[in-house]
Amino acid sequence: MNALPIDPALAWESLPAMLRGLMTTVVVTVIVLALGLMLCVPVTLARMSRNPLLAWPAAVFVVFFRGAPLLILLYLVYYGFGQIEVLRDGPLWFIFGSAFACAVIGLTLNHVAFMVDVVRGSLEAVPAGLTEASAALGIPPRDTFRQIQLPLAMRYGLKAYQNEVVMFTKGTAVISVVTVIDLTAVANEVFELTYDPFTPMLTAGALYWCLVNLIRLGFRKLEAYLSRHHIAVEKQRQPASAGFTALAARWKLALSQKEQVL
Amino acid sequence: MNISTADFWGYVGQMLDGAVVTIQLFMSGFTLALVFGVAIGIITLSRNIVIQAVWRVYASIIMGVPSLLIIFLLYYGGSAMLRGLFGNNLYVDVTPFGAGLAALTIVYAAYVAELVHGAVRNLPRGQFEACAALAIRPVSAWRHVIMPQLARLALPGLVNIWLIVLKDTPLVSLAGLNDLVANAKIAAGATKEPFVFFIAASLFFVVASALTMPLSNWLERRFARGLQRVKA
Structure with a gap:
């Protein structure tokens, strides 16, 4: 039996193209993550608002763009924009007409819809007593939100955000359907040129694996930074075996937030 | 719309055929992932170094690589792999x-197994110890004591x-299956009405996820029926 036949020469030869594809994947990911962070706060606040005129459209937005698969959203944006005459004849067609922008728009719609639930879940995880206490102390609501709720919510929501970022980064593999040359597209091209079923896919897979684990590593550092005072206390209190319980508790939190998402 | 009604209903019929394929693939994929995932999850609770090493590598690859890539890999290389094996x-x-x-099963079995691990970790130690103290055989203990509680703990993640x-x-x-989305794309391309067909296809998925809610609520009540009396 022959193990998976991998051709090192082909892998090496296709590496520059693969790295260019990886670069595209990274650029798209970074742009969408930045857009997502900017857009998710207003949409979340609208979703949590008591005004039905704000809450309803936001809820519909979330249900639709979270429920629809990314693949269909990309098709919808890519083939749909060309049908809207205002866009096609408008001055911004050079943006809406480009495959790259369509990919970014489709991904952003999906990502923001998921982010709304991440942000909402972590804001609601902040105990109400803290808000009440700061109201009792005469701290204005804006400062309460900025200085008390937000920092805590960031820590609570980090695990859920990490899951979403990792899921989303892997999800970018579909953008090749709207002719963006990302890592998956390069791997497919190499396959079509060589008909080697293993080498291009495994090379691309290895690069994706590195990217995803780099993201995980970054989140671990960020988490250590955000809960730096906590870790000091925990180390003091619980010498060794408590790591497991802490892990389970955090996992539970991530899940309970996911539960609210549904 | 600039297409005739007959054509339109023709495309709708084609999309319904595609929807059937999508539902078949989804249901069989999820079922297989669940069965294999639970089995893998229980087996990999073992502290055996070889089992642990294999599981770590498998889980790490699956969690780090897009599922689309695994679909392509199995589609392009599937027959070569089977030939290599048999x-x-x-x-x-x-x-x-x-x-x-195969790709959906391989990928999501890993996620289900991870879920099983988390649920076992959240189960109080005493449950296992009590089973041992009462001399319940491991198979019966898993069937009657551990599994029903795991189902409750793992349900949100499973949904x-x-x-x-x-x-x-x-x-x-994208590997060439003639499912709902492929047929929607054909219809949208032929009629130049992307909005109608793509929105219809997305609504299928939106409605399908919305229908999950009552189902998961019912399951949750059912799995927690031993707990409700305590709470009240």
Whole structure:
């Protein structure tokens, strides 16, 4: 039996193209993550608002763009924009007409819809007593939100955000359907040129694996930074075996937030 | 709309055929992932170094690589892999459906197994110890004591995986499966009405995820029926 036949020469030869594809994947990911962070706060606040005129459209937005698969959203944006005459004849067609922008728009719609639930879940995880206490102390609501709720919510929501970022980064593999040359597209091209079923896919897979684990590593550092005072206390209190319980508790939190998402 | 009604209903019929394929792939993929995932999850609770090493590598690869890539890998390389495993004279034609089903199973079995680990970790130690103290055989203990509680603990995560599999199923259309999304794309291209057909296809998925809610609520009540009396 022959193990998976991998051709090192082909892998090496296709590496520059693969790295260019990886670069595209990274650029798209970074742009969408930045857009997502900017857009998710207003949409979340609208979703949590008591005004039905704000809450309803936001809820519909979330249900639709979270429920629809990314693949269909990309098709919808890519083939749909060309049908809207205002866009096609408008001055911004050079943006809406480009495959790259369509990919970014489709991904952003999906990502923001998921982010709304991440942000909402972590804001609601902040105990109400803290808000009440700061109201009792005469701290204005804006400062309460900025200085008390937000920092805590960031820590609570980090695990859920990490899951979403990792899921989303892997999800970018579909953008090749709207002719963006990302890592998956390069791997497919190499396959079509060589008909080697293993080498291009495994090379691309290895690069994706590195990217995803780099993201995980970054989140671990960020988490250590955000809960730096906590870790000091925990180390003091619980010498060794408590790591497991802490892990389970955090996992539970991530899940309970996911539960609210549904 | 600039298409005749007959044409329109023709495309709708085609999309319904595609929807049936999508539902078949999704249901069989999820079921297989659940069965294999639970089995893998229980087996990998073992502290055996070899089992742990294999599981770590498998989980790490699956969690780090897009499922689309695994679908492509199995579709392009599936018959070569099967030949490598079962001898060279075997010739199997790997269909998009088969490759997609295998990919969904392999990928989501890992997530289900991870879920089982988390649930076991959250189960109080005393449950296992009590079973041992009462001299309940391991098989019965798992069947009557551990599993019913794991089901309750793992349910929210399982619903989540259900929704993710549902949204990953259309990816198999990129390997050439004639499912709902592929047919929607054909219809949209032929009629130049992308909004009608793509929004219809997305609504299928939106409605399918919305229908999950009552189902998961019912399951949750059912699995927690031993707890409700305590709470009240």
